[in-house]
Amino acid sequence: MASLMENLLDVLEREHKEYEKLFQLGQRKRQILIDADVEELEVLTEREQDVSSTLRNLENKREQIMDDMSVVLNRKKEEMTLGKMIEILDKQPEQQSRLTEIRTKLGATLKEVSAINEQNRVLTQQALELVEYDLNLFRSFRQAPETANYNRNAYNTGDLLGSSGFDTKQ
Structure with a gap:
């Protein structure tokens, strides 16, 4: 059991370090989104995917250790959670305090990662809305206004004026 606990603490520490990396990347991404640096965003996204892959592997390892402990x-x-493990370790205060400490640190880091991800989501959404607005604006520059011609069913025919914007044939 002691080796399983050491393995669990080690995996949790490594997960915490990876989440800190993810948080730092998120902070950097915020500035990249503000600067609209697409090339740098691509590079950063690849680094985020690497960290996410590492986190996925650590999560699988943690789940396996928890299964072994159960x-x-x-x-x-299903009932083997970190909180339950802390309760079980009440006769081993050193390991209990280490597990409590890493759980607290991990929880705080996850909240920070979540907050920065939400900020980046909002920035990305605003950037996409701005791009959509620009595209609509450019499309409207190339499209002439519709005429007010109606067919016999009183529907607008949607005829467009000439592209020059000025009709010289009158």
């Missing part, structure tokens, strides 16, 4: 402790897999 077998050793004769508990259901």
